[in-house]
Amino acid sequence: MAEANSTSDAVSYGYEGEVALICIDNPPVNATGIAVREGLVAAVKAINEEAKAKAIAIYCAGRTFIAGADIREFGKPPKMPSLTEVLNDLEASAIPTVSIIHGTALGGGYETALATHARVGMKGAKFGLPEVLLGIIPGAGGTQRLPRVSSVGFALDIAVSGRHAPVEEGFEKGAIDRIVEPGDPREIAIAMGQEVIAGTLPTRRTDQIEAKADPEAISNTLAMVQKKNPHLINLAECVKAIEAATLPLAEGLAKEREHFMTCMNSPQRSGLIHAFFGERAVSNIPEAKGDTRPLDKIGVIGGGTMGSGITTSCLLAGIPVRLIEVQQEGLDRGVATITKNLDGAVSRGKMSQDKRDAALAMLEPSLAMEDLADVDLVIEAVFEKMEIKKDIFGKLDTICKPGAILASNTSYLDVNQIAEMTNRPQDVLGLHFFSPAHVMRLLEIVQGAKTAPDALATGFALAKKLKKVGVLAQVCDGFIGNRILGHYGKTNAYLVLDGASPQQVDTALEAFGFAMGPNKVGDLAGLDIGYMTRQRKKEEGMDPNERYAGDVADKICENGWYGRKTGKGYYMYETGAPVPNPEVEKIIDDVRAEKGITPKDFSDQDIVDRYMTAMIAEATRVVEDGTAKRPVDVDMVFLFGYGFPRFRGGPLHYADTIGAKELVARMEEYAKEDPHYWQVPELLRKMAADGTTFADMNS
Incomplete structure (x- = not known):
């Protein structure tokens, strides 16, 4: 490629023969921040004015295509140009455009791809319009362009659910025009640009496509969201916006804007945005960011409902577990529960049979507490009685290796009293899982009076491995919740x-x-x-x-x-x-x-x-x-x-x-x-x- 021309800190363009290449490089996820928006407008304009190319291919550096909006701009006064204006300019390009999707194309990212004249997805990539999860709807043409390239029914499915769909499904539905093997996005962009020029990759503008009305799908979806989620007005607004896709594109975009602003001004949007940022904020504290201890093997004491769920959660995260019970009957029941949990994950399509078998192979059932001598972390999950827990921690103190973390899954009891039963209170903390532990995402990480900083940070590291929301709590009866x-x-x-x-x-x-x-x-x-x-x-x-x-x-x-x-x-x-x-x-x-x-x-x-x-x-x-x-x-x-x-x-x-x-x-x-x-x-x-x-x- 000839020397790149930078149009902003995040966008550059150049040429490979008659293919113009636009590269978006805005780490970590190429979000559609102001630098991307300004750079994309300038690049498309420059390429059209220079008139040296017969095709424009847009690709992204790094591990993903555009994965959504820039969250740093949330809650701040909007900066122009808006994404809607950018994408209207992109679609209006006299030179045909193609987007190359790898990783994920979500929200404004997929809307960007929809504004190009063709979409190519690498195998394994995903796309979606998840704005409803934030209390809003797609606001840069997603509700208008997707029904045109695919169908009203598929647009309802994607936009109302907010789910991430594989590009292979998108290809079947017309939302993606070509599937290619994974590779260097730049090289694929060149190849696809050449196919556009050759006519072997057809291109089309959505403002020249009519969406086929589907009143039954609209009616059924509206009834469904009003029955299941009557509080979420944005779901109904999303359905109404998609219904407007049968209008000329400019009119449909105006309708989409009306419905988008209704959502923006609603209290639920504020609540969902708070939830989005709050989920990230709880671990953005000094206590969660220090040095951590190993988590290569975990011990769980108790094969009941909580212990089995905790064990399942660890196995799903790829962490070997040694499960301890006092009687064979209880141990067998715990193993059966864990097996049922993993089988359930297979039946729901959450994991393959091979991964289920590999997870189960990491489980080591035992009747001997002495088998916990080499684990990095023990989670006690027995009956909620202080005397029982104190007895267990006294034994663990003599069994576990130096530096092993001793955690109690207590719901109410005083972690400091439990820690006093050991000669290592610095290694003791509370890890309060919620039932069913392999499903519920909350993990209260309870800091004892003498809990060491690296033990506490390891609690947050475990939460991350288990894909849970770890929240710091201090000792009191019942902790926070x-x-x-x-x-x-x-x-x-x-x-x-x-x-x-x-x-x-x-x-x-x-x-x-x-x-x-x-x-x-x-x-x-x-x-x-x-x-x-x-x-x-x-x-x-x-x-x-x-x-x-x-x-x-x-x-x-x-x-x-x-x-x-x-x-x-x-x-x-x-x-x-x-x-x-x-x-x-x-x-x-x-x-x-x-x-x-x-x-x-x-x-x-x-x-x-x-x-x-x-x-x-x-x-x-x-x-x-x-x-x-x-x-x-x-x-x-x-x-x-x-x-x-x-x-x-x-x-x-x-x-x-x-x-x-x-x-x-x-x-x-x-x-x-x-x-x-x-x-x-x-x-x-x-x-x-x-x-x-x-x-x-x-x-």
């Missing part, structure tokens, strides 16, 4: 005692955006878990000023009704779909009569307001006392561990949409009924006074 849950869960109980039915509470909170209401969740997790926690706290001594919240739930459990696993709890499960347990209604009536409670009416909004205000109150205290490092850490715990609606961004992001003054006013009003429970956190009072937000604290 369960501590907050333990507080706001009482609101559910109080509402039921005071007049709401369990079903009304569940329905109101599901309408708010939770996949399941708290009473359904309790049935799913097992009501005996909460029962044991309440009994433990009774033994430890309860605050005499606190209103007890377990009267109804305790009586349900005392009947042996623990939820789904016993076929009965707040709901009955014998017939499949859950139906309210009529015997629970009698329990509630009896408890109200016993306590002299006259039931009152609550609207669904009353239920949501009280439930969320209680959650926010304790979440504020968790930040206030340093159990969580920042508000965003609380938000990510609830998004990835507790089913909090992602589009609301997390409890403290949601709190900012309400405002500190309103929250304080609510708590003061509720405190007229129960001043002990509805205490206003001092941090929230301060925020109400000075007008600050939780978002201000995240920086």
